[in-house]
Amino acid sequence: MILRKTALTFALAGVLMTPALTAQAALTWTTTPTKSQPSTLDAIDAKDGETWAVGTDLIDSFSDTRPLAFRWNGTRWIETPQPVRTNATLNAVAVVSAKEVWAVGDDRAVPEQTKPFAMRWNGTAWKVVPAPKTPAGSFSDVAIGPDGTPWASGWANVNGSEHAVVYRYVKGAWEQLASGLEDSINGNTLTVLSATNAWLGLNGGMAHFDGKTWKLVDEVPADGSQIPTDMVASGPKNIWASGVAHTSKGERPLVLHYDGKVWSKLPTPANASQLYDIALYKGQPVAVGEKFEESDSTIIAHPLVLSLKNGAFVETSSPAAKSGTLTGVEAVGNRLWTVGMQSQPLSDPTALAAHAG
Template sequence: MFLSLPRAATALAVGLAVAVTTAASPAAADIHTWRDISPSDSDGSVLFDIETADGATWAVGLRRDATTRPFAPVAMRWTGTGWEAPAQPAAHGRLADVAVGAPDEVWAVGTRHETVGEDGWDGGRALLQHWDGAAWSEIVLPFPEGVVQTSVSAVDVDADGSVWVYGGYADAAGQYVSVLFRGDAGGGGGWTRLPGDTGLAWVSQLEAGPGGIVHAIGDGVSRFDGTAWTKQSIPRTLDGALLDGIEVRAADDIWAVGHVRDARLWRRPVIVHFDGQAWRKVRTPAETGQLYDIAFDGAGRPVAVGETQDPAVNPSGNYVLTLDAQGVFTRTEEPPGAGYLYGATADATGRVWTAGGSAGAEGGMSPSAYAGIRG
């Protein structure tokens, strides 16, 4: 795990604050307990995303040791009592994003590397893979013929089972071309190549909703209406913000989290909310931290996860924001054993899951994978 990179590539409360409303107001003493369910034998591993749906929970990332050149993709499935890691179609590479539509409809994207000579590896190419309930298989996306540089950064499955993948390629002139792919469930019905010109410099995550509406985040927010992308207007005070996690709860209730560089704090956390009319900044603590994902528990309360590199904020490195009694985001929870946290999701029972690296990172590398659950 490399520090300080957005997940798909690798705050002071000024300006307009948003009143946060949830299904239940948390009491001052309502501090939830996290349980460490980290996978065993995961030294050298880190998990970049975790998703759950229909009783299936998956986390993806990478494993690094002397044999992986430079690292190997990892996809772990929760069995109810522990994690299992089925065989991967790629020997070298990493998985950055996972989407779970059903127990037999799981998709993951990342980068695949091939070895070059005895001690090297190439620059990598797009890796899309599908779990059919029994095994992982690599899926070939319909990039234009002849392209040699391909990449994918985000994947999602909508309620109808359609698969959405964001990526790009270098054309014959060496120019990078962004593209959005839509595929039927299982990928067996073919793929449609759609415009990828989001207006963003990079995309870290997709959220696909009803009617072919897709939101993309990265160095901003963009919305696809089925035909074209429209970059959204976010508060000017967040110019330069980098967003890594998005949750679309309704057309008028969309959340995104990330960070913005700060001369004094280095990185400060960012949360923005769309109420159907405009994107507004939500107040966050004036401290060093960056957020990678957000999920909502069974009572509709948000949980944002990320990392801090300020020991005074949290020496373990994990960074979790929830709501206090006044409805303001603050640090009230520290998952035991957790270091940097990159993914969050909530299951049908309202339990919140998170994944990343375990505490004790040195030189930018977490010692092992971490997973936690609360509720």
């Protein structure tokens, strides 16, 4: 199974305490209008005053989709025209500057033949960037290296075998970094610290890239019991990952921390939930996702925000929504943004964007 944010998947170890980190104050959220038509937002990113959110227009529920990208102009969200009208989705976005933004996802123009999809904003318009040639695949994440090089992760059919993939976009072409990923499943999240120091969260485990090959780390099980979905780093000795842990009692939110030597799992609430994204807000980790409630034999998702308190992650206030999911979070100065979807049971979702601070 490939973990997808928009799929609403209903799908312990020693803990390293971090006493230097303190609790966040309660968050007060302000919802900002985006789009009233059926739609979702899956990711948000910002740099140097540029804030972008991407997702999917749901033309015919989840069966017919279009890319969706918003730019925050300081007052409101502005929807940007898309270069394709085929069945496609956007899963991630990375901002380089006002004149360079990358967004990736998958192209479903041909049924049952999903392929990687990438676009680049040049300051005035989105342009499709030809994706790697593969019979099937999808991009789950995009990251920008310190030298400005775009990296993308996901899965693809390579020589007849489907497994996780990572590509770098160098001199107008995708360079595959495949060594070590032959037996892996979907590259969910990617953090690039340098050309010889990158991390990849998989649908089973965590892998490190040394410039030549990917190698799984021992601390994060590769059996699918811990699935990282996003990462954020303030440096090579302070990396946080969010995701979902599959336990004998069901799905639980997952938060991992890397101190430069080892990955450790931190305590999280013991309720049915999972996390999709994590950010450092005023130096402290904040993770977002969804928690599940059963009502009349129907599973309903509710927005979930977790922050660190006394060495453990605890639930804090979330944007007001009767039901829905938070799929992205990003710190922009003194403001914390989150995006996702809100919905009523048995109805199509609509895009959600809110900020605190």
